[in-house]
Amino acid sequence: xxxxxxxxxxxxxxxxxxxxxxxxxxxxxxxxxxxxxxxxxxxxxxxxxxxxxxxxxxxxxxxxxxxxxxxxxxxxxxxxxxxxxxxxxxxxxxxxxxxxxxxxxxxxxxxxxxxxxxxxxxxxxxxxxxxxxxxxxxxxxxxxxxxxxxxxxxxxxxxxxxxxxxxxxxxxxxxxxxxxxxxxxxxxxxxxxxxxxxxxxxxxxxxxxxxxxxxxxxxxxxxxxxxxxxxxxxxxxxxx
Amino acid sequence: xxxxxxxxxxxxxxxxxxxxxxxxxxxxxxxxxxxxxxxxxxxxxxxxxxxxxxxxxxxxxxxxxxxxxxxxxxxxxxxxxxxxxxxxxxxxxxxxxxxxxxxxxxxxxxxxxxxxxxxxxxxxxxxxxxxxxxxxxxxxxxxxxxxxxxxxxxxxxxxxxxxxxxxxxxxxxxxxxxxxxxxxxxxxxxxxxxxxxxxxxxxxxxxxxxxxxxxxx
Numbered sequence: 001x002x003x004x005x006x007x008x009x010x011x012x013x014x015x016x017x018x019x020x021x022x023x024x025x026x027x028x029x030x031x032x033x034x035x036x037x038x039x040x041x042x043x044x045x046x047x048x049x050x051x052x053x054x055x056x057x058x059x060x061x062x063x064x065x066x067x068x069x070x071x072x073x074x075x076x077x078x079x080x081x082x083x084x085x086x087x088x089x090x091x092x093x094x095x096x097x098x099x100x101x102x103x104x105x106x107x108x109x110x111x112x113x114x115x116x117x118x119x120x121x122x123x124x125x126x127x128x129x130x131x132x133x134x135x136x137x138x139x140x141x142x143x144x145x146x147x148x149x150x151x152x153x154x155x156x157x158x159x160x161x162x163x164x165x166x167x168x169x170x171x172x173x174x175x176x177x178x179x180x181x182x183x184x185x186x187x188x189x190x191x192x193x194x195x196x197x198x199x200x201x202x203x204x205x206x207x208x209x210x211x212x213x214x215x216x217x218x219x220x221x222x223x224x225x226x227x228x229x230x231x232x233x234x235x236x237x238x239x240x
Numbered sequence: 241x242x243x244x245x246x247x248x249x250x251x252x253x254x255x256x257x258x259x260x261x262x263x264x265x266x267x268x269x270x271x272x273x274x275x276x277x278x279x280x281x282x283x284x285x286x287x288x289x290x291x292x293x294x295x296x297x298x299x300x301x302x303x304x305x306x307x308x309x310x311x312x313x314x315x316x317x318x319x320x321x322x323x324x325x326x327x328x329x330x331x332x333x334x335x336x337x338x339x340x341x342x343x344x345x346x347x348x349x350x351x352x353x354x355x356x357x358x359x360x361x362x363x364x365x366x367x368x369x370x371x372x373x374x375x376x377x378x379x380x381x382x383x384x385x386x387x388x389x390x391x392x393x394x395x396x397x398x399x400x401x402x403x404x405x406x407x408x409x410x411x412x413x414x415x416x417x418x419x420x421x422x423x424x425x426x427x428x429x430x431x432x433x434x435x436x437x438x439x440x441x442x443x444x445x446x447x448x449x450x451x452x453x454x455x456x457x
Contacts, residue, residue: 131408131411134404134407134408135408137404138401138404138405138407138408139405141400141401141404141405142391142392142401142405145392145395145398145401146392146394146395147394148394151394151454151455151457154454155391155451155454155455156391158387158391158447158450158451158454159387159391159405161447162384162387162409162443162447163408165443166384166408166409166412169412170408170411170412173411173412173415173416173432174411174415176415176432177415177419
């Protein structure tokens with residue numbers, strides 16, 4: 001399947017309908033998931049209505065990690081097989097991953113204020129998500145800083161893979177650090193598992209976030225390919 | 241091995257000769273340390289607990305500012321092409337450059353960490369621990385810094401980009417390093433910090449060399 005999509009021309013014809021399809025599917029899932037999550041699902045017996053932030057927060061957290069893994073896979077393909085489309089995909093996904101990480105941090109902070117009684121806690125997960133957000137920003141900054149696009153692609157791929165090694169290390173060291181510095185006094189232990197009535201809307205929202213990512217990435221990639229074609233056409237015009 | 245030693249000596253000579261050695265990073269470190277009590281107030285108890293970690297932050301930032309030119313000069317004057325032509329693997333030469341940076345700037349900063357910690361009211365018997373932990377920490381910082389310096393070698397005024405790229409990689413060594421410098425869990429923190437340093441020095445040159453091959457194309 002990957003080799004079939006390897007050809008940018010084939011990708012363009014395929015994504016011409018796949019991107020809007022994903023976008024409409026995402027909007028459809030949001031149309032089901034948002035009312036379900038925000039109005040119809042039960043409020044938590046402890047946290048009350050604030051638990052509804054979870055339906056934005058948790059999918060954003062999942063996919064901000066998932067997108068980084070996707071970028072890592074695309075970077076490997078770009079480095080090993082010199083696949084131009086993989087480079088475009090990694091670059092196109094980065095701002096979306098950064099936005100998801102930002103959504104996760106912002107909603108987490110809004111959620112923390114009423115439930116933990118603080119806007120920010122230097123807890124292991126919060127800190128490693130913040131580090132992930134900075135890693136995304138660094139990756140995007142490197143792409144923008146290197147002028148030659150082909151070089152930028154491979155340098156960014158190397159950086160992305162280095163980050164892929166770093167993120168779990170950061171996660172474990174931050175866990176060690178936060179247990180060292182503070183016992184779990186503020187973070188209340190949550191229930192053993194989530195109630196099934198909350199799982200439905202959560203998975204719908206996770207699906208919506210994924211489809212939105214897929215649609216936006218394809219649209220970003222299409223824009224990048226069009227930009228490249230315009231540049232090529234301009235060069236041909238200048239030579240003629 | 242002879243290529244390693246030759247690169248090491250060349251870089252050491254360049255850093256100490258033309259670039260003024262550790263004077264500028266030490267000055268930066270000193271300036272950053274002076275700002276700490278100015279910002280926090282000279283209260284002894286407050287400084288006592290915050291001192292060693294803040295020394296660590298100042299030292300991390302001081303070594304960060306030295307990274308920008310590490311490969312840029314080699315890329316500009318063609319030395320990098322010579323390194324690529326040499327029969328020695330580029331990874332070894334990159335490691336030699338990192339080792340030279342550690343000797344020329346990392347160690348002086350680590351040693352300067354001891355008086356800085358004492359000035360920030362840390363107990364004097366802790367000063368040696370601060371310096372020793374910084375010596376290890378500098379190896380970890382330089383190991384990952386090599387990667388940041390290599391991917392941005394072609395970028396004009398890439399200092400901010402390097403900082404943004406490298407700072408997330410500083411998180412693990414700074415966690416265990418400043419725990420060690422503050423005297424918490426000394427045994428475990430020392431082992432993990434040493435692990436960070438070894439890992440960074442083993443993997444950093446490989447990634448940096450891959451990036452430098454891209455740069456020279």
